[in-house]
Amino acid sequence: MDTVYLNGQFIPRNEAVISPDDRGFLFGDSVYEVTRWYGGYFFDLPAHAKRLRRSLTETKISWQDAERIEEISEELIQRNGLGGDCAIVYLQITRGVAPRNHAFPDPPVSPTSYGFAKRHSINTLLCEQGTSLWLTTDPRWNRCDIKSTALLANVMAYQEAHDNGCAEVCFVRDGLVTEGAHSNIFFVKNDTLYTHPESEKILSGITRNNVVALAAENNIPLIEEAVAADMLAYTHESFFCNTTGEIVPVLKIGDQVIGEGRPGPVTQKMQVLFRNLIQSMDPRR
Amino acid sequence: MDTVYLNGQFIPRNEAVISPDDRGFLFGDSVYEVTRWYGGYFFDLPAHAKRLRRSLTETKISWQDAERIEEISEELIQRNGLGGDCAIVYLQITRGVAPRNHAFPDPPVSPTSYGFAKRHSINTLLCEQGTSLWLTTDPRWNRCDIKSTALLANVMAYQEAHDNGCAEVCFVRDGLVTEGAHSNIFFVKNDTLYTHPESEKILSGITRNNVVALAAENNIPLIEEAVAADMLAYTHESFFCNTTGEIVPVLKIGDQVIGEGRPGPVTQKMQVLFRNLIQSMDPRR
Numbered sequence: 403m404d405t406v407y408l409n410g411q412f413i414p415r416n417e418a419v420i421s422p423d424d425r426g427f428l429f430g431d432s433v434y435e436v437t438r439w440y441g442g443y444f445f446d447l448p449a450h451a452k453r454l455r456r457s458l459t460e461t462k463i464s465w466q467d468a469e470r471i472e473e474i475s476e477e478l479i480q481r482n483g484l485g486g487d488c489a490i491v492y493l494q495i496t497r498g499v500a501p502r503n504h505a506f507p508d509p510p511v512s513p514t515s516y517g518f519a520k521r522h523s524i525n526t527l528l529c530e531q532g533t534s535l536w537l538t539t540d541p542r543w544n545r546c547d548i549k550s551t552a553l554l555a556n557v558m559a560y561q562e563a564h565d566n567g568c569a570e571v572c573f574v575r576d577g578l579v580t581e582g583a584h585s586n587i588f589f590v591k592n593d594t595l596y597t598h599p600e601s602e603k604i605l606s607g608i609t610r611n612n613v614v615a616l617a618a619e620n621n622i623p624l625i626e627e628a629v630a631a632d633m634l635a636y637t638h639e640s641f642f643c644n645t646t647g648e649i650v651p652v653l654k655i656g657d658q659v660i661g662e663g664r665p666g667p668v669t670q671k672m673q674v675l676f677r678n679l680i681q682s683m684d685p686r687r
Numbered sequence: 688m689d690t691v692y693l694n695g696q697f698i699p700r701n702e703a704v705i706s707p708d709d710r711g712f713l714f715g716d717s718v719y720e721v722t723r724w725y726g727g728y729f730f731d732l733p734a735h736a737k738r739l740r741r742s743l744t745e746t747k748i749s750w751q752d753a754e755r756i757e758e759i760s761e762e763l764i765q766r767n768g769l770g771g772d773c774a775i776v777y778l779q780i781t782r783g784v785a786p787r788n789h790a791f792p793d794p795p796v797s798p799t800s801y802g803f804a805k806r807h808s809i810n811t812l813l814c815e816q817g818t819s820l821w822l823t824t825d826p827r828w829n830r831c832d833i834k835s836t837a838l839l840a841n842v843m844a845y846q847e848a849h850d851n852g853c854a855e856v857c858f859v860r861d862g863l864v865t866e867g868a869h870s871n872i873f874f875v876k877n878d879t880l881y882t883h884p885e886s887e888k889i890l891s892g893i894t895r896n897n898v899v900a901l902a903a904e905n906n907i908p909l910i911e912e913a914v915a916a917d918m919l920a921y922t923h924e925s926f927f928c929n930t931t932g933e934i935v936p937v938l939k940i941g942d943q944v945i946g947e948g949r950p951g952p953v954t955q956k957m958q959v960l961f962r963n964l965i966q967s968m969d970p971r972r
Contacts, residue, residue: 520786
């Protein structure tokens, strides 16, 4: 039986229950984070912890254990015997349990915190061969920078992609590619990388930000500028990236084949650099 | 102890627990409805039931008890001894419990259904005296016609209104007033009513639709057309309306006093017509 984290306790999953009056359930009034464990260490856990604390600040949820994110994450890995595996840790904090009312509970109630860990390998075949993206209008709210669990828009778009044989969505807002349903999207044009700038229209992805830094360190030109959906035909490569999937080549978006329809050299170079970065984070090296 | 409804059972509220792996909790992957009981009968329950079934259809949640909405609502009232009171019934259906993954569970799992009833009077003072609205950009997704629980945008905007002494929000999208955080908004200009047309940008409010029908039956001119935020100074009256609050006069929106800053004659006439309509639904008459 898995061990999960619930409100400060580590308990068997089948004992973990919450009230249906939790605001995470009634309102999607909650934030979360997913981190990756590489059989001995986390990938950039401080960046994930910082982002979760930012999400809490932006939603005005005061969680007393916000400084314990790293510790809780590590303990979930260890208690589930995942120390040597590829795994992910999920951690969600809600505004807590209160009689239903849009306004925040006054006085505030204790936030609900829930976490679990599970074995989760990288899909190496997908990283090698690439995939197609489902092109659709970005239906989401205007604060995509907050990693909230009010994800119905993402769920519905992702399901549509899935039903159409695509591994991810390509959202377009006001004619510009924003990001995926749970990833950031990059393009290559004339050996220069392009991705949507940080703003309220995208989540500031941890993998995204590491790719941006890697490009700078390796003198690969990168411009944080959104690509117009009607310019896809003139891009040469594309990939999406996120914590659970790393860097995945994109061969086709909607009906548009990208470049030559196979993983391109800049994408492959970023994959190598990213894997080196992962390994460089191993404290045992 | 209240009696709540959970997955087909009527149980004491303190025994009602759900899994934190419920998609309503993890993704806001769920829809809901709030209906009003007037001490002996529901207000337009068939319209609420129809809208909930539409929300289920739009989100592709197959709930086997979708034909029992009226029966469950009535039973919640009776089991809580609210038959003679003003009360509301809340009913929420989620896609169910499954390991976390954006895609719908495949094969599908049983939806989770949760309902409760509680005493809830009309705020007659507010209906008489009116209130101010907090003017803000509509931050929500593009499917506001689905009554989903992914409500963080509504919660945050409503809290901002509340912090600023307003009883509701006035959302503006692309320069046009859409609706409130949990109500529809009407304006009066030269004795004609205006409200945002039904579309994916607003919820098709049951009270709204009854107001529209009442206006038609009583030869009060009404145009389903959005009002521009920069035209507020040229409107003569405003009100918002919803299931829990009926019709509430709006005296000020942001910094703009509406008309003479007091409940206007068309608003008051609609309140009278609406109260007559409520009474006309009483089967004991």
